[in-house]
Amino acid sequence: MFWEPDKETISREELEQLQLERLESTLNRVYMNVPFYRRRFDELGINIEDMQSLDDIRRLPFTTKNDLRDHYPYGMFAVPLREVVRIHASSGTTGMSTVVGYTKNDLKTWSNLVARVLTAGGITKDDVIQIAFGYGLFTGGFGIHYGAEKVGASVIPISSGNTARQIKIMQDFKTTALICTPSYALMIADTIMEMGININSLYLKYGLFGAEPWSEAMRNEIQDKLKIVATDNYGLSEVMGPGVAGECLERNGLHINEDHFLVEVINPETLEPVAPGETGELVITTLTKEAFPVIRFRTRDLTRLIPSSCACGRKFMRMNRVMGRTDDMLIIKGVNVFPSQIEHVLFEIEGTEPHYEIIVDRKGALDDVTVKVEVSESIFFDEMKKQNELMETIKRRLASELGIGVNVKLVEKKSIERSEGKAKRVIDLRKI
Secondary structure (H helix, E strand, O other): OOOOHHHHOOOHHHHHHHHHHHHHHHHHHHHHHOHHHHHHHHHOOOOHHHOOOHHHHHHOOOEOHHHHHHOOOOOOOOOOHHHOOEEEEOOOOOOOOOEEEEOHHHHHHHHHHHHHHHHHOOOOOOOEEEEOOOOOOOHHHHHHHHHHHHHOOEEEOOOOOOHHHHHHHHHHHOOOEEEEOHHHHHHHHHHHHHOOOOHHHOOOOEEEEOOOOOOHHHHHHHHHHHOOEEEEEEEEOOOOEEEEEEEOOOOOOEEEOOOOEEEEEEOOOOOOEOOOOOOEEEEEEEOOOOOOOOOOEEEEEEEOEEOOOOOOOOOOOEEOOOOEEOOOOEEEOOEEEOHHHHHHHHHOOOOEEEEEEEEEEEEOOEEEEEEEEEEOHHHHOOOHHHHHHHHHHHHHHHHHHHOOOOEEEEEOOOOOOOOOOOOOOEEEHHHO
16 A cells, blocks of 8 residues: 555666755755855865765765754754744753754645555554644654645544543544554553453554654564554654654565655764664655755664565665664663663563663662563562562573673562653663
8 A cells, every 4th residue: 555656666776866866956955055054064175066976975974963952943944934834843851952844845745754654554544543642842743643634534633641531532433543652552552451441342453653662572562452553653853753764564664765865874983884784873864855954864763774675565765663772772881782672571571561661870880780670460479489580580581682680670560650652761870
């Protein structure tokens, strides 16, 4: 099922020619209208006319989130404010907000690309979509909303929170597709079970989840509990919002909308390209954004590209589900540790619940890690011997996966705080 079959099945040769033409146009746009880029290009002696191939993009400077913050709020816009019809911003929880803008044409493009992602995930005009992303300055809610309306689906803009009401709406409005973070989808599923509602009495068929890393095991858990087909989608505010990439029903990598985004994967330490198929940091250059184009934006998201063809027939390059972020990476005793690695292990061990918390502290000169794991009631109230056996199993499996030893603490169900948005998995006390 395609939204734009002619564009989504374009040949690689045609695509690369289109990308080069759009890249040249974008570079001219930012050089003429964004002082930051003009200054950087001039400092590096970059002549846009010399850009003869897509590989030449490696000569261009990277753009970071700090660059965007340094030019808060409108310093990176490439059009006058009178041409900007929508403004969004990041939450600013880790620093000053990054502000992004959209022209009328940008909004049309955005809606269309989200429509591609939704269609690939099984959504049609016959669906009733419940959007449980937050509405407001966050791009997720509105981004999905307008794409869903473009498809022709019925949209319930319920926003996030009030889980019991979410479920009541699902029942009464006959919701067929749920869109939210994967961690909130699990919270909804657990609440449905606690309320004694038969999941088969609902009309849910699809779930499109994003905004945070999640594992294949977590997908299986969500699909099993909600009886849906769950797909991953990817976007970030600084580049556009949702609609950058999304899984088809094959669920084997996210198709990148390459006619609008030029992607690279680099080693985050050396900043050099990784070998084809290797994991690294995703870097994105927008090719069609008018109000807020970005050149070689370092996303901090870790993934790898999948060059092989997909059975669905789409020709765009796919990327693996994001495994984590370079700024979420913990360095413990000199070893790189990602929360997704811990999640992967926990989901494979029977008796654990899909909720955990990683607490990092420093005792003397040494790092100390404790993984708090929710376990089923039968285990938590079982004899101490069985609890200890489970704890030792988890410690052994984590040590094998991570390469370092960690402490494990078993806790009761619902003792770890739930999130209606992005889940907070790590508490690093070393920074306090």
